[in-house]
Amino acid sequence: MSSEYLLEVNNLTKRFPIKGGLFGREVGAVKAVNDVSFKIKRGETLGLVGESGCGKTTLGRCILRLLEPTSGEILYNGQNILNYGPKEMRELRRKIQIIFQDPYASLNPRMTIGSILSEPLRIHNLFEGKKERQKRLYELLDQVQLPKDALNKYPHEFSGGQRQRVCIARALAVEPDFIVCDEPVSALDVSVQAQVINLLTDLQKDLGLTYLFIAHDLKVVEYISTKVAVMYLGNMVELAEASELYGDSRHPYTKALFSAIPVADPSRKTDRILLEGDIPSPMNPPAGCHFHPRCWKATDECKTAYPSRTDASGSHYYRCYNPIN
Ligand SMILES: Nc1ncnc2c1ncn2[C@@H]1O[C@H](COP(=O)(O)OP(=O)(O)OP(=O)(O)O)[C@@H](O)[C@H]1O
């Protein structure tokens, strides 16, 4: 039985302990992800935005179990993967893949593209025969629009955009259902960014993929995402359909973040909201709502406890005592 949602994350928390002193005792913790919940439907893209250090990568890595969450639940196809043993994890590793920001750092410079793409096929025992494997490699190159002769070349012989295509092909090799894209275009030239984004959306349509798309660039996120989630200091402060969030955000942080996007359409122009102060440390976040010291709508209530979730409409929710309406 498959549920409507491919991925469902409930109350996920990840803390990194900080060891110190003579005996290496735990002296504190970085609260990288706090009580985060969201769902992604099959074939959809959830965009994940927020300033540097707010916990986007940590969240992505927890979903792949590259990091063990401190608490919470991750349901994939309705099953909690945190209870999976090694055998089930092995099968899951085929289904969930990740693409990173820096395509050069994630490719072994001493391996040809052919061996890079063959590796996942070998690890997961796909395509025994040489001929069959060759056919699959050509198919993968074709899917990411790279020429056949790429197989015998090395990563340094390619441009940044082409290298990211190689990384995408490597992720596709094992026929995944779900891909965590961790800032896949942030390191690329703007002109190349659009090509890679279009490739990802085409692949999504053709192969029925589901994405968690992490990015800094809000324009890119709006373009690619079905829904968008905003994080601030480890917390998911707002989540909504992409169009709804851009037009009708409720959380002051979302409003401030989106007011900084340059727009071509004058009817969409809003006054830019400049936030005062720096992002506090996730080791020692402010009491109550972590955003309150920088928030122009903050009241005493905001300093007491973290606001619980308010459902606005449909899948739109926010965590704020004094939302914008
Ligand atoms: N292995 C680790 N050990 C200790 N702290 C960590 C570790 N990995 C991440 N952190 C901390 O957790 C917090 C969240 O980091 P994370 O990399 O998830 O942020 P991010 O939103 O992906 O940032 P960026 O936009 O810069 O990529 C940061 O304060 C970071 O320093």
Ligand SMILES: [Mg+2]
């Ligand atoms: Mg990151």
